[in-house]
Amino acid sequence: MKIAVCIKQVVTREWQVRIDEAKTWVRDRDASWELNEPDAYALEEALRVKEKHGGEVIAVSAGPARVSQVIREALARGADRAIHVEGDALATADAWTTADALAAAIKDEHVDLVLTGLQSDDQGFAQVGVVLAERLGIAHSTIIMEVQIDSSTDAKQRLRVKRELEGGWFQWIAMPLPAVLTIQSGINQLRYATLKGIMAAKKKEVRVVPAPAAPPTRQRITSIHIPEKSKQTRVIGGSPAEAAKELVRVLRDEARVIS
Amino acid sequence: MSNVIVIAEQKDGSLNRASWESIAAAQLLGGPVTVVVPGTGVGAIATILAAADVAEVVALEHEALSVYTPDGFVQALAPVIAAAAPALVIAAHTYQARDFVPALAARLDRALVTDAIGARLENGRVVFTRQMFQGKVNADVVLEGPTPHVATFQIGAFRGDAVKKGASPAPVRTASASVDPAKIRQRPEPPFREAKQAVDLTQAERIVSVGRGIKGADHIPLAQQLATALDAELAASRPICDAGWVPMERQIGSSGQTVAPKLYLALGISGAIQHVVGMKGARTIVAVNKDADAPIFEVADYGIVGDLFEIVPAIIAALGR
Numbered sequence: 263m264k265i266a267v268c269i270k271q272v273v274t275r276e277w278q279v280r281i282d283e284a285k286t287w288v289r290d291r292d293a294s295w296e297l298n299e300p301d302a303y304a305l306e307e308a309l310r311v312k313e314k315h316g317g318e319v320i321a322v323s324a325g326p327a328r329v330s331q332v333i334r335e336a337l338a339r340g341a342d343r344a345i346h347v348e349g350d351a352l353a354t355a356d357a358w359t360t361a362d363a364l365a366a367a368i369k370d371e372h373v374d375l376v377l378t379g380l381q382s383d384d385q386g387f388a389q390v391g392v393v394l395a396e397r398l399g400i401a402h403s404t405i406i407m408e409v410q411i412d413s414s415t416d417a418k419q420r421l422r423v424k425r426e427l428e429g430g431w432f433q434w435i436a437m438p439l440p441a442v443l444t445i446q447s448g449i450n451q452l453r454y455a456t457l458k459g460i461m462a463a464k465k466k467e468v469r470v471v472p473a474p475a476a477p478p479t480r481q482r483i484t485s486i487h488i489p490e491k492s493k494q495t496r497v498i499g500g501s502p503a504e505a506a507k508e509l510v511r512v513l514r515d516e517a518r519v520i521s
Numbered sequence: 522m523s524n525v526i527v528i529a530e531q532k533d534g535s536l537n538r539a540s541w542e543s544i545a546a547a548q549l550l551g552g553p554v555t556v557v558v559p560g561t562g563v564g565a566i567a568t569i570l571a572a573a574d575v576a577e578v579v580a581l582e583h584e585a586l587s588v589y590t591p592d593g594f595v596q597a598l599a600p601v602i603a604a605a606a607p608a609l610v611i612a613a614h615t616y617q618a619r620d621f622v623p624a625l626a627a628r629l630d631r632a633l634v635t636d637a638i639g640a641r642l643e644n645g646r647v648v649f650t651r652q653m654f655q656g657k658v659n660a661d662v663v664l665e666g667p668t669p670h671v672a673t674f675q676i677g678a679f680r681g682d683a684v685k686k687g688a689s690p691a692p693v694r695t696a697s698a699s700v701d702p703a704k705i706r707q708r709p710e711p712p713f714r715e716a717k718q719a720v721d722l723t724q725a726e727r728i729v730s731v732g733r734g735i736k737g738a739d740h741i742p743l744a745q746q747l748a749t750a751l752d753a754e755l756a757a758s759r760p761i762c763d764a765g766w767v768p769m770e771r772q773i774g775s776s777g778q779t780v781a782p783k784l785y786l787a788l789g790i791s792g793a794i795q796h797v798v799g800m801k802g803a804r805t806i807v808a809v810n811k812d813a814d815a816p817i818f819e820v821a822d823y824g825i826v827g828d829l830f831e832i833v834p835a836i837i838a839a840l841g842r
Contacts, residue, residue, distance in 0.1 A: 275733075275791070278814065279657045288658070357623070357633070380619075384654055386794070387635050392591075392623035401706035402591065404620045405776075426776060427712055428616050436708040446776070448763030478666060480632035484648065485661045489819055495808075497824045505825045506835030509807065512823060517805040519727065519784035520751060520840075 263317030263411065265308045266368050268378035268394070269301040269336055271329040275383070285485050287354055297332040300379025304445040306452050307409055308377050309340045315411055318342045320371065324363040324473065326350045337463035338455030344466070349473025356481040357389035364390070365397035366474045373440060375421075380405050380444040388444075395442035402442040403435055407449050411439075523608030524576075525551040526669070528598065529558045530617055531566045532589070539613030541681030544573050546674055547611050548685055550640055550647055555579060555605065559597050559698065561587035567693045574687040583698035590707040591621035597698035599628045607669045609647065614673040626671045632664035633671040636794075638678045647672075655793040656816040676775075676798060720754065720770050727753035727784040728803075730773055731761055732796070734789015734810060734829055738766040744788055747833050750840045753784070758796045774799035788829050792817030809833070 273293045280289040297305075308319045321336035323329045324347040333344045347363045355363075368376060376398070381388035388404075395402035408424035421437045426446050455463075498505045498512075513520045525547040529540035540556075547554040553576035558567050560582070567580040581601060585593050602610055602625075612618045614636045626633035637649040638659070649662045649672060664670040722728060729748040735741065741755075748755045757767035759774050773780055774796040785803035790796060792808070792815050800806070801820050808821035809829045818824045825832055 273654070275655070276812075279654055281658065288654070358627075361627075386651075386653065386655075388619050389623040389633060389635055392620070393627045396624050396627035402624070403707060405616060425620075425709075426616070428776075430714050430770065430777075431712045432715065433712040434710040436710070438706055441706075447759065448769075480664060480666050481634055482663050482665060483660045484663055486653070486658050487661075489652075489656070489659045489816075491819050493820060493822065495818050495821045495824050497818075497826060502827060502831040502835040503838070505827065506832060506839040509823060509825065509836060510839040513784065513805070513807070517784070517822070519805050 263311055263315045263375060264320070264371065264373045265311060265317060265375045265377060266320045266322050266371060266373045267301070267305045267308045267336065267341065268364050268376065268390070269305060269321055269323050269332050270298040270379075270382045271295050271323065271325055271332040272298045272382055272384040281486050281488070285487065286483050287486065295328065295331055297335050298379055298382045300381060300383070300445060300447055302379075302452055303447050303449050304377040304379050305336055305339060305341065306450045307445055308375070309453070310450060311375070311409060311411060315413060317374070320345060320373070322364055322367050323347070324349070324360055324367070325352045330468070333468055334463055335455060337466045337468070338459040339453060340459065342466065344468045346468055346470045347473050348470050351476060352473055355476065356479060357387045357393055358480050359476045361390050361393035361397055362477055363473050364394055367471060369398060375440060376442040377445055378442070380446055391442055391444035398442065400440045400442060401437050402444070403437060404444040405446045406443045407432065407446050409443065523551050524605070525554050525609045525611060526602060526605060526607045527554060527556045528610065528612040529556050529566070529570055530613065530615060531558060531560055531563055534562070534565065536566050536569055537613065537615065538681055539615060539676050540570065541573075541684050542674060542676070542679040543611045543613050544570070544575065545679040545681065545683045546640065547609070548574065549679070550642060551609055552576075555607070557581050557598070557601065559586050559594055564693070564695060568690070571690040571693050572686055573691065574685040575691045578691055578693045580693065580695045581698045582695055583700045585700045585702040585705060586698060588709050589617055590705050590709060591624055592705040592707055593700055594621045595625045595628055596700045596704065598625055600699055601696070602629060602669060610669050610671045612673050614675050618673050622671060622673055629669070631669055631671055632666050634662055634664055635673045636675050637662075637672055638675050640672070640674075652794050655791065656797065657814075677801070715769075722754055722756055722771065722773065722778045722780050725754040725780065725782050727751050728756050728773070728780060728782050729753045729786045729788065730756040730758065730790060730800070731767065731788050732758040732790030733760055735761065735766070736789075738764070740830070741766055743830070743833055747786070747837055750837050751784070751786070753786070756780075758790055758793070787817055787821070788833065790817050791815045792820065
């Protein structure tokens with residue numbers, strides 16, 4: 263099984279957002295970065311498939327030089343090699359541009375499976391995986407909670423995935439390989455890099471390729487702003503004991519939601 | 522005014538209520554509005570949708586569409602949209618739309634904005650608003666390139682009850698979709714629920730909900746203690762359920778339950794969009810979080826900025842239990 267995992271580097275969850283001067287992006291020059299969590303679940307799933315069925319896991323990331331951080335993380339966790347599609351503009355690219363960059367890197371690898379998180383924690387388009395499948399001309403399914411591969415049957419019947427639906431419902435879907443799957447969080451328990459893994463990662467191949475010529479931009483941010491509060495939040499101050507007492511009073515006497 | 526196509530969603534003869542929200546958006550942004558319902562035997566659904574003030578409702582029929590697949594729906598919808606050449610195509614950002622709308626837009630090679638929370642007309646173009654960085658900022662976005670442009674709206678971004686009704690029912694017609702079943706690569710099996718559906722949080726009057734701020738499974742009993750003291754149910758955001766600290770069936774959010782209790786007490790929950798969509802309808806929302814900038818405070822009626830490990834015991838004490 264040859265598996266490509268598309269991973270994105272995003273600002274850390276705790277990072278305090280600051281909007282840039284032009285108000286079209288954030289001031290992330292000094293931000294802390296991490297591997298997009300849904301992609302971490304996709305990587306973990308790829309490693310489990312490889313452990314079960316044999317093969318190779320290739321981490322792929324499209325972004326500026328700094329995304330080498332998450333590539334090294336993926337290699338340290340167990341990916342065999344990586345491809346870095348490098349370009350500064352990819353940091354703020356729309357989903358089409360990102361999908362094109364990833365497709366250019368993956369298409370000549372002739373992979374059996376492409377896994378990626380269902381969306382990113384920064385822009386949250388939930389588009390790249392599906393558009394990538396269309397660009398590669400292969401089947402896809404999204405929001406996957408389980409992946410089963412049957413090595414015995416022919417390629418058309420080998421993949422079966424459990425797709426999450428709304429309201430606690432699920433659905434199994436049989437598909438041919440090759441396929442693109444977007445992975446839902448909680449599909450597995452994440453492993454973290456061991457010291458041994460970190461050392462081994464230093465010897466693994468990272469092929470850096472320049473970003474292809476970007477297609478015309480399809481989605482453009484005209485302005486970014488902190489959301490206006492539509493609700494009047496009453497912040498209850500004081501010591502924990504004071505705040506707690508006041509909260510209980512308002513819930514009882516004003517909001518009347520407790521007796 | 523330029524024409525808009527709304528893709529309505531149904532399953533086994535049941536209309537997804539979010540389709541009304543899509544129609545409300547379409548009525549705001551353009552006109553005439555055509556509603557398209559892909560499926561098999563969806564004439565009755567089309568008739569229900571015809572109550573809206575729209576130009577036409579089309580039941581887009583094919584045997585192969587009786588069960589949803591992305592391949593089937595893209596095959597059916599792409600030529601219809603290309604032929605109609607609307608300015609805008611709108612759908613609700615449901616799990617189904619997430620599965621096929623990006624493929625449809627890519628097939629048509631047309632710009633797509635997903636999970637928009639609003640839209641307005643400005644200088645002759647549509648400006649969409651979407652959330653970024655887990656709801657910490659909003660971005661105004663425009664789509665470029667040839668039309669049609671495609672948009673999915675977050676559930677609740679528009680109100681289904683704001684749909685303008687027509688003076689008389691809109692015309693309904695059935696169209697035969699052009700689908701080659703041999704080209705459908707997905708073979709879905711019947712949907713099912715996982716065994717445990719014991720807790721219906723939608724019926725709870727009070728809910729105490731925990732997020733990442735709870736930090737570990739061994740702190741869950743503290744939250745449960747508060748819930749008991751308030752005569753409330755315990756719930757959690759997705760990451761807490763993924764980690765196994767609280768059972769999956771107590772999950773609130775876009776992939777769990779949507780609730781509107783009298784009281785929702787959010788402990789250590791940042792307020793990421795995926796969670797907020799599941800509880801923003803609560804009558805009174807209280808948030809406890811050590812980060813004053815956490816997006817949860819945007820939806821909270823009352824907030825306490827501080828350490829929940831100090832505040833929760835204090836609330837339990839103040840309740841006198």
